[in-house]
Amino acid sequence: MTRAPSPIPVYWVLAALTITSAPHLIAMPAWLATLFLLMVAWRALAANRAWSAPPALLRLTISVILLVLVVVASGGHFSRRAATTLLCMMMAAKLMEMFSPRDLRLVAALSFFMMTAQFLFNERLVYLVYLALGAWTATMALISIQQQQTVTLLSPKLAKTEQLARQGRQAAMMIVLALPVAALLFVLFPRLASPLWGLPQQSMDGRTGLSDELTAGSIANLFLDDSPALRVEFPDGQPPPVEDRYWRGPVLTELDGSTWRRSSRADQSSPLPEAGVGEEFEHRVQLEPHERRWLFALDHPRSGPEDSRLTTTRELLSRNPVTTLTQYDVRSVSSPFGPSDLPVSARAYYLALPQDRNPRTRAFADELRDRFPDDESGLVAYVLEWFRTEPFRYSLATAPLGRHNADEFLFDLRDGYCEYYASAFAILMRAADIPSRVVLGYMGGDWQEGGEYLLVRQSDAHAWTEVWIDGSGWVRVDPTAAVSPDRIDYGARGAIREPRHVLDNEWLRNLRNRLDRAQHTWNRWILGFDADRQMRMLERLGLPRGSHTTLAIMMVAGLALATLILAVLLWRRDLKRPRSEVERAWRLLLARLRRHGLTKQAAETPLEFAQRAEKELGPKALDFGRLARWYHHAHYGQSHPPLEKRFLAAARKFRPV
Amino acid sequence: MTEAPAQRIVEDHFSALQQARAEVNRVIVDKAEVVDFAFTALLAGGHLLIEDLPGVGKTTLAHAMSISLGGSWQRIQFTNDMLPADIVGVSVFHRDEASFEFRPGPVFANVVLADEINRATPRTQSALLEAMAEGQVTVDGQTHSLPQPFFVIATQNPLDMVGTYPLPDSQLDRFLLRTRIGYPSQAEERRLLTEPDRRTYLADLKPSLNPEAVLALADQAARLHVSEPVLDYIQALIAATRSHAAIRVGLSPRAGLALIRTARAHAFLNRSDFCTPESVKTVFPGLAAHRLQVQPESGLSSEDIIDEILSATAVP
Numbered sequence: 001m002t003r004a005p006s007p008i009p010v011y012w013v014l015a016a017l018t019i020t021s022a023p024h025l026i027a028m029p030a031w032l033a034t035l036f037l038l039m040v041a042w043r044a045l046a047a048n049r050a051w052s053a054p055p056a057l058l059r060l061t062i063s064v065i066l067l068v069l070v071v072v073a074s075g076g077h078f079s080r081r082a083a084t085t086l087l088c089m090m091m092a093a094k095l096m097e098m099f100s101p102r103d104l105r106l107v108a109a110l111s112f113f114m115m116t117a118q119f120l121f122n123e124r125l126v127y128l129v130y131l132a133l134g135a136w137t138a139t140m141a142l143i144s145i146q147q148q149q150t151v152t153l154l155s156p157k158l159a160k161t162e163q164l165a166r167q168g169r170q171a172a173m174m175i176v177l178a179l180p181v182a183a184l185l186f187v188l189f190p191r192l193a194s195p196l197w198g199l200p201q202q203s204m205d206g207r208t209g210l211s212d213e214l215t216a217g218s219i220a221n222l223f224l225d226d227s228p229a230l231r232v233e234f235p236d237g238q239p240p241p242v243e244d245r246y247w248r249g250p251v252l253t254e255l256d257g258s259t260w261r262r263s264s265r266a267d268q269s270s271p272l273p274e275a276g277v278g279e280e281f282e283h284r285v286q287l288e289p290h291e292r293r294w295l296f297a298l299d300h301p302r303s304g305p306e307d308s309r310l311t312t313t314r315e316l317l318s319r320n321p322v323t324t325l326t327q328y329d330v331r332s333v334s335s336p337f338g339p340s341d342l343p344v345s346a347r348a349y350y351l352a353l354p355q356d357r358n359p360r361t362r363a364f365a366d367e368l369r370d371r372f373p374d375d376e377s378g379l380v381a382y383v384l385e386w387f388r389t390e391p392f393r394y395s396l397a398t399a400p401l402g403r404h405n406a407d408e409f410l411f412d413l414r415d416g417y418c419e420y421y422a423s424a425f426a427i428l429m430r431a432a433d434i435p436s437r438v439v440l441g442y443m444g445g446d447w448q449e450g451g452e453y454l455l456v457r458q459s460d461a462h463a464w465t466e467v468w469i470d471g472s473g474w475v476r477v478d479p480t481a482a483v484s485p486d487r488i489d490y491g492a493r494g495a496i497r498e499p500r501h502v503l504d505n506e507w508l509r510n511l512r513n514r515l516d517r518a519q520h521t522w523n524r525w526i527l528g529f530d531a532d533r534q535m536r537m538l539e540r541l542g543l544p545r546g547s548h549t550t551l552a553i554m555m556v557a558g559l560a561l562a563t564l565i566l567a568v569l570l571w572r573r574d575l576k577r578p579r580s581e582v583e584r585a586w587r588l589l590l591a592r593l594r595r596h597g598l599t600k601q602a603a604e605t606p607l608e609f610a611q612r613a614e615k616e617l618g619p620k621a622l623d624f625g626r627l628a629r630w631y632h633h634a635h636y637g638q639s640h641p642p643l644e645k646r647f648l649a650a651a652r653k654f655r656p657v
Numbered sequence: 658m659t660e661a662p663a664q665r666i667v668e669d670h671f672s673a674l675q676q677a678r679a680e681v682n683r684v685i686v687d688k689a690e691v692v693d694f695a696f697t698a699l700l701a702g703g704h705l706l707i708e709d710l711p712g713v714g715k716t717t718l719a720h721a722m723s724i725s726l727g728g729s730w731q732r733i734q735f736t737n738d739m740l741p742a743d744i745v746g747v748s749v750f751h752r753d754e755a756s757f758e759f760r761p762g763p764v765f766a767n768v769v770l771a772d773e774i775n776r777a778t779p780r781t782q783s784a785l786l787e788a789m790a791e792g793q794v795t796v797d798g799q800t801h802s803l804p805q806p807f808f809v810i811a812t813q814n815p816l817d818m819v820g821t822y823p824l825p826d827s828q829l830d831r832f833l834l835r836t837r838i839g840y841p842s843q844a845e846e847r848r849l850l851t852e853p854d855r856r857t858y859l860a861d862l863k864p865s866l867n868p869e870a871v872l873a874l875a876d877q878a879a880r881l882h883v884s885e886p887v888l889d890y891i892q893a894l895i896a897a898t899r900s901h902a903a904i905r906v907g908l909s910p911r912a913g914l915a916l917i918r919t920a921r922a923h924a925f926l927n928r929s930d931f932c933t934p935e936s937v938k939t940v941f942p943g944l945a946a947h948r949l950q951v952q953p954e955s956g957l958s959s960e961d962i963i964d965e966i967l968s969a970t971a972v973p
Contacts (some may be wrong), residue, residue, distance in 0.1 A: 601968075602969075633931075635886055636931055637884065638931060
């Protein structure tokens with residue numbers, strides 16, 4: 001009996017593979033993704049037409065070609081993305097030999113793997129939904145294969161839709177049953193304090209975060225990006241006042257033409273400067289991956305997490321690039337005390353300007369210096385006032401600037417956003433002999449009432465300046481605030497009255513905030529459950545900290561328990577509720593016999609079972625034979641209370657052996 | 658107080674039934690299940706089809722049954738040149754009285770042995786099958802009732818033998834039960850070979866029952882108590898035939914009714930005053946095997962599938 005196998009399991013496996021590969025497909029070059037889909041389509045057609053596998057040589061050739069294509073597509077650069085692309089294409093190649101139940105099962109199982117590979121790139125909450133869908137489809141594929149293989153003669157012959165519904169429920173049930181085990185593994189599986197292997201970089205999928213350069217106009221695209229950049233919690237539950245919410249990132253000290261850059265020496269560590277004064281803010285930051293090393297912190301960070309350090313410009317740098325959602329505690333002070341004097345060499349460094357640029361700005365700076373000799377604070381205040389009174393505007397619609405960028409902006413254009421102001425202001429200050437630097441970071445953040453955290457979005461990206469005032473040290477000056485206080489009070493969105501894009505309305509923003517609160521909870525409890533928290537949990541349970549053995553023992557015990565509970569549940573589900581007192585007593589009888597190694601088969605009638613029991617147990621079972629006959633009459637015969645009573649009494653007393 | 662005498666009469670009938678059963682078992686040694694099937698079919702008011710090779714004792718069984726039941730009996734040897742009239746009878750014109758007279762055919766008997774039914778043409782087969790279904794025959798517009806009880810034991814050679822007209826599937830369920838006799842055991846075969854011909858026993862056979870008693874017993878059997886668990890079991894078995902992957906057409910509701918009727922008769926025959934799951938189990942193969950249409954490509958026989966269903970269906 002050679003029947004052509006039904007193509008249905010193949011369809012399910014292909015569906016599972018496609019769904020679980022979808023995020024990878026979206027990220028890989030379109031032509032490769034198309035190739036992948038073509039392979040899937042070919043395999044579906046082959047299943048439909050009952051074609052057999054292509055010859056081995058052809059399979060090998062195509063596989064090699066696919067391999068070469070992946071290498072070409074990745075430019076020979078082995079990144080995480082290239083690795084998953086390779087995985088996808090090799091799965092596509094596997095489809096060519098997926099012609100036996102074993103291979104089908106393999107591909108279905110690998111679909112689960114494809115799905116988890118996505119977590120290398122993205123650990124966002126929404127992926128949970130996708131994960132559920134992928135897991136369900138892959139499970140359906142496995143069930144479908146199983147169904148196909150055990151052409152069970154007894155398997156009910158159902159209408160297609162009914163069968164589908166039944167399998168669907170079964171798949172969902174399997175996933176639900178697996179959840180406790182997954183939860184257990186999640187909590188107890190030993191976590192490593194650092195990643196097992198160095199992940200290749202670049203996981204941002206081309207999304208832009210803050211860069212470490214500033215050319216007027218480079219942040220603009222971020223204003224449209226409402227995705228979260230960081231979330232901040234405060235132990236005392238109170239966020240700092242709105243005007244102090246400056247999340248400090250890279251500090252740009254070198255002006256190269258019209259581009260501000262970080263110092264090449266900035267990464268060098270510096271001894272921690274003196275403690276600052278003013279209010280101290282302790283906060284915990286959840287930082288979305290951004291592929292760079294800086295950790296954003298409230299201006300100014302005083303101490304950061306263990307594997308980070310402060311640079312001379314008071315950037316908080318992580319040891320490794322932030323490629324996954326990272327959580328850390330920071331302590332900041334509102335106004336730091338730097339060294340009382342800036343060394344001459346440093347002073348020159350912070351005053352350096354390209355020579356042949358911005359003549360008008362220089363002239364204006366000379367003028368200012370003459371008006372405020374030895375009064376840097378007065379000069380700064382005057383310039384800010386000048387920004388306020390002159391017709392400067394805050395706007396996202398700006399013109400590109402040319403060679404004399406500060407000149408053009410300060411005297412002609414006067415229309416721009418934070419980058420323009422920060423860059424021009426810093427140049428003006430340097431020209432006026434006041435050391436200055438540009439700071440990139442985020443400004444503001446929405447306080448999330450329900451979640452008690454501050455949500456800072458990419459669109460909160462900001463640039464401001466710091467100037468050196470003798471006796472005060474580096475002082476934060478935000479020229480944008482002078483021009484557009486709204487930018488500070490309401491964020492970039494508030495400063496620009498008209499909606500930035502069609503999706504920019506109140507209702508959607510609320511929805512997004514709500515979703516972000518869910519995401520935050522997820523980050524905090526699931527992604528944030530690291531080695532440290534795991535150990536703290538152990539400690540709270542009164543177990544030795546740092547003991548992987550304890551974890552392992554707990555894990556094994558927990559798994560055994562979960563399996564046991566599951567087995568009992570399944571076993572109990574198998575038994576229908578007893579119909580009567582008599583039937584209940586009978587089942588207890590059977591349970592007692594089972595403990596003595598004698599189990600009634602479901603298809604055995606009580607009398608048949610009694611006969612077998614007598615044969616197997618010998619004279620010991622004589623009593624049972626009598627009980628079985630009574631039960632036979634009480635259960636199948638007409639109601640006869642005295643007999644039932646007699647049976648119940650005897651059944652209670654019955655002990656095998 | 659008519660119940661007590663009535664009860665006693667039934668009890669008398671019942672012991673007569675057991676005696677008849679014992680008598681037949683004396684003739685057909687070692688085939689108690691087949692004999693039970695025959696009596697079960699009789700009590701359930703149905704007919705029995707015995708399917709086996711020639712020479713295993715089909716005719717002897719039918720003959721013994723008919724004698725011990727005490728009613729009239731007829732034997733019809735089916736051949737391929739037989740006409741329906743050879744079975745149901747003909748109307749003969751009497752010149753003297755200038756009228757037609759109905760000459761009943763061999764089907765007019767309490768027990769009819771239809772030997773090798775599949776040798777006859779389908780037309781002739783259906784004449785018998787219709788008589789079995791309706792309990793009456795119609796000849797020239799005249800309807801004639803068959804005697805009660807009316808019990809047909811048909812024998813049939815396995816279908817792959819040459820020169821046969823297999824009964825159509827739709828006609829098979831006119832038979833309540835179908836069974837096989839099978840070869841005798843070693844010891845029994847030896848006795849067959851050494852002892853006098855079994856058929857000589859038939860001559861000594863005394864009728865134990867009479868038609869009225871059979872009807873009364875059948876009536877009694879039909880009223881046997883069937884409990885909820887047994888009904889559940891019957892329904893589970895029927896449902897299993899309908900959902901089985903290798904079965905094209907499962908058991909019909911009529912087959913379900915027949916199963917209850919047969920199980921009752923079987924339980925009654927075995928001295929139970931309620932329908933037992935054991936009886937259901939015992940009669941189920943005989944009742945279901947010829948009613949099921951198996952997917953030919955499954956490579957299974959309906960007997961295999963029924964065994965599988967029985968061993969997989971839980972007894973409530």
